[in-house]
């Protein structure tokens with residue numbers, strides 16, 4: 001059995017925990033020939049070489065200046081050509097990579113390859129050259145016929161190399177090696193383009209700093225203050241017509257740019273792609289839950305259309321639809337345009353929170369998780385967290401708030417030991433009242449908070 005594992009080296013040299021799970025799961029399959037596949041700059045070869053020590057027979061690096069600047073569609077195109085050449089029984093990918101984090105490349109690659117797709121794999125129960133039986137997060141036990149692409153959740157840690165392990169070879173392939181049409185590669189082949197970047201100003205609040213003794217009183221006062229409902233999504237003055245939403249979740253985003261909205265209820269990619277071809281909408285919006293992302297990726301790849309992931313807002317000048325989302329590891333907000341029609345995007349929609357208060361803990365509070373949990377329990381709050389805490393394996397992904405976690409808007413959001421990275425803000429900045437607890441008065445989170453407490457999480461009184 002041949003398994004190709006797709007890996008992307010993160011900026012800090014680390015691999016996403018999801019990709020680590022994909023690689024480890026492949027290595028655990030007795031007798032399987034495991035090959036690593038990556039796209040990146042030439043120095044990635046050293047990284048891949050070191051990873052072959054864990055058991056992969058060899059690694060392939062797609063490296064060519066013409067691959068540079070690829071969006072998810074252009075990346076999936078190059079990967080799918082390399083995979084066609086390797087012709088594996090299975091392709092294992094992480095749910096998402098470290099930097100891009102879109103969760104789109106796997107579904108798009110499977111579509112371009114014509115492979116079946118199984119997402120959110122939690123465990124492999126049985127795997128043969130014919131089929132794989134897996135436990136998935138959403139659908140439970142599922143069987144998929146080979147050849148197939150599987151995307152893995154964080155389910156296991158990657159083994160360490162043994163002292164005597166040997167390194168495998170790394171082959172470097174360019175555009176000609178995979179028979180790529182260079183018009184479809186890299187920036188040239190990427191239908192989504194960043195046209196403007198700017199500092200994230202939305203959601204800024206005037207923070208009132210208070211003494212730590214005032215914490216409980218502040219929470220009580222805020223809970224007892226009635227506020228008038230506010231408009232959450234900014235609406236463009238101009239509108240575009242023929243905007244489709246798949247499922248009802250993206251309705252607020254659609255309303256911000258259009259009065260002519262059609263809800264598509266079908267979850268079948270073939271039918272949606274067919275309707276798009278014949279009815280030609282101007283935009284198609286999907287939510288960002290796993291199923292919507294899978295669907296969006298497959299439809300976009302089938303139609304060879306650009307897809308912008310995790311948009312936090314939309315804008316239009318009446319002719320073009322612009323998508324807005326954090327970029328460059330969250331340092332800036334980017335305004336993105338699609339060169340293909342319809343404009344396709346997944347949009348960050350809010351989840352209904354049962355709790356009126358959410359206490360979210362970040363890396364600064366990991367030393368006193370029990371104290372923070374006891375505090376949350378005392379005030380009847382639900383628990384949230386930053387990605388750094390989730391990536392550290394200290395709490396489940398279902399608590400992650402932010403661009404690639406949940407978007408919530410409780411009455412009170414209490415951020416403890418959270419720095420206020422733009423990706424985190426994307427998940428909580430519509431909360432009615434934000435309270436920040438941080439030892440560093442200069443932490444960005446205070447700029448997005450109504451009340452600030454400069455104190456350590458350890459000083460929380462229970």
Ligand SMILES: Cc1cc2nc3c(=O)[nH]c(=O)nc-3n(C[C@H](O)[C@H](O)[C@H](O)COP(=O)(O)OP(=O)(O)OC[C@H]3O[C@@H](n4cnc5c(N)ncnc54)[C@H](O)[C@@H]3O)c2cc1C
Pocket residue numbers: 098099100101329330361362363364365385386387388389400401402403404405406416417418419420421422423424427437438439440443455456457458
């Ligand atoms: C593509 C992409 C997607 C991402 N998606 C998300 C996402 O969905 N959600 C998310 O959260 N992040 C996301 N991130 C990560 C994000 O950029 C930040 O790295 C992350 O939010 C930082 O987590 P943090 O604030 O807990 O940790 P840090 O940035 O390390 O901040 C810790 C804070 O704790 C404070 N502190 C230290 N000690 C104490 C103490 N004893 N008491 C109180 N305060 C203390 C420090 O002053 C500091 O401000 C994403 C990143 C990328 C590139």
